[in-house]
Amino acid sequence: QVHLVESGGGLVRAGGSLRLSCAGSGTSGRTFSSYAMGWFRQVAGNERVLVAATAWFGLETYIPNSVKGRFSISSDSAKNTLYLHIDNLRPEDSAVYFCAASEKTGIITTPIEYNYWGQGTQVTVSS
Secondary structure (H helix, E strand, O other): OOEEEEEOOOOEOOOOOOOEEEEEEEEOOOOHHHHHEEEEEEOOOOOEEEEEEEEEEOEEEEEOOOOOOOOEEEEEHHHOOOEEEOOOHHHHEEEEEEEEOOOOOOOOOOHHHHOOOOOHHHHHEEE
């Protein structure tokens, strides 16, 4: 069982930056960075949407075109922590952001393939 806890959300003005963190524990003997990891965001009433993913110990990353150039993903294996960096925030980035871990390998883009989820952190961008 993997336990994930997100942090770093809050109220930010448009044009600002944020770094969200996802601390992992209980990785059952596997290294944290060996899991396929992803960041999703969800607006109330809508589905969770992938905004970043990483796999293969961070050697492979994927950023959807919709947020490419503003979002990036990184990790610190020593701290068992995954990060999402968001630059030039826009009001439409307002959402609850979730990190997730998958037992599978490779870049995982669909929520159903992730086994573990954090509780989410709220990001609100004011115009």
